[in-house]
Amino acid sequence: MIAKKYGSTAGDLKQYNGLQSDRLLIGQKLRVPIMYKVARGDTLWKLAGKFDSAVPIIKEANGLSADGLNAGQKLKIFPKKLAMDGKFVLMTREEFRDWIFNQKFTRKVAKVQQHHTYQPSYKQFNGSNHFALMKGMEEYHVTGMKWSMISQQLTTFPDGKVAVGRPFDIAPEGSFGLQNKEAMHKIEADAIAIENLGNFDDNHMTAEQKETIVTVTALLMLKYGLAPSIDSITYHHWWDINSGERVLDSSHGHAVKTCPGTEFFGGNSTASAKNNLYPLVRKKMQEIRGTLH
Ligand SMILES: [Zn+2]
Numbered sequence: 699m700i701a702k703k704y705g706s707t708a709g710d711l712k713q714y715n716g717l718q719s720d721r722l723l724i725g726q727k728l729r730v731p732i733m734y735k736v737a738r739g740d741t742l743w744k745l746a747g748k749f750d751s752a753v754p755i756i757k758e759a760n761g762l763s764a765d766g767l768n769a770g771q772k773l774k775i776f777p778k779k780l781a782m783d784g785k786f787v788l789m790t791r792e793e794f795r796d797w798i799f800n801q802k803f804t805r806k807v808a809k810v811q812q813h814h815t816y817q818p819s820y821k822q823f824n825g826s827n828h829f830a831l832m833k834g835m836e837e838y839h840v841t842g843m844k845w846s847m848i849s850q851q852l853t854t855f856p857d858g859k860v861a862v863g864r865p866f867d868i869a870p871e872g873s874f875g876l877q878n879k880e881a882m883h884k885i886e887a888d889a890i891a892i893e894n895l896g897n898f899d900d901n902h903m904t905a906e907q908k909e910t911i912v913t914v915t916a917l918l919m920l921k922y923g924l925a926p927s928i929d930s931i932t933y934h935h936w937w938d939i940n941s942g943e944r945v946l947d948s949s950h951g952h953a954v955k956t957c958p959g960t961e962f963f964g965g966n967s968t969a970s971a972k973n974n975l976y977p978l979v980r981k982k983m984q985e986i987r988g989t990l991h
Pocket of ligand 1: 813873957
């Protein structure tokens with residue numbers, strides 16, 4: 699119905715907004731095509747920025763061959779489309795920032811889990827196979843693990859892109875790999891799982907991926923009203939995978955994973971998280987807050 703109103707299709711509206719399903723929740727902010735009357739001082743570049751479009755998109759939609767605009771001229775402006783493949787949405791940090799602020803979620807989230815994928819690692823990433831790697835992980839989770847779909851909501855890549863996989867309103871599934879299923883479901887119920895693509899016991903993390911992990915984590919803290927702490931940003935390594943008990947740094951005598959890895963912001967300890975990751979996330983939250991007014 700909304701698609702019709704704006705002379706658009708449901709498929710286009712999904713791609714303008716990175717929507718994973720056809721259902722809309724009240725409060726969801728939507729980008730839609732608009733008609734716009736050019737005012738004095740407007741430029742294609744300014745309008746593209748203002749309406750989440752791009753100069754070539756506006757020029758093509760309106761059959762413009764030159765860059766000049768005249769006051770009073772009417773333009774049809776289409777929003778930029780996000781890169782999507784099925785329910786997967788692949789974004790830059792800037793696109794993700796707009797995406798998360800525009801989305802409406804209903805599930806309560808109190809913790810963000812940090813993981814590394816281990817496999818696939820940097821060796822499998824060729825710069826353009828984000829969706830293929832996402833599908834490969836989903837295939838493994840569905841066929842190998844018998845889960846309903848890809849376990850993690852978010853995947854970060856070495857080039858700094860971030861992909862949404864599992865919808866945010868569905869809890870992760872098996873992300874902690876615990877034997878104690880009941881304990882795991884409890885831990886996962888209010889979690890968002892981030893799988894950072896790479897083997898960070900071996901791969902040295904790129905600066906782009908670091909920046910994305912910090913930015914994405916900061917945006918999640920802001921979206922869900924959280925402050926960085928060992929309760930809100932948690933490492934897989936801090937949990938006994940047999941009992942589901944959170945052991946933090948007292949891993950002696952417990953079965954724990956080396957995840958998110960020894961190269962992940964200084965390593966798996968709570969001291970590393972407190973000294974190397976949380977301060978960066980706090981600083982990024984301040985930066986983002988400063989631009990919201
Ligand atoms: Zn993990």
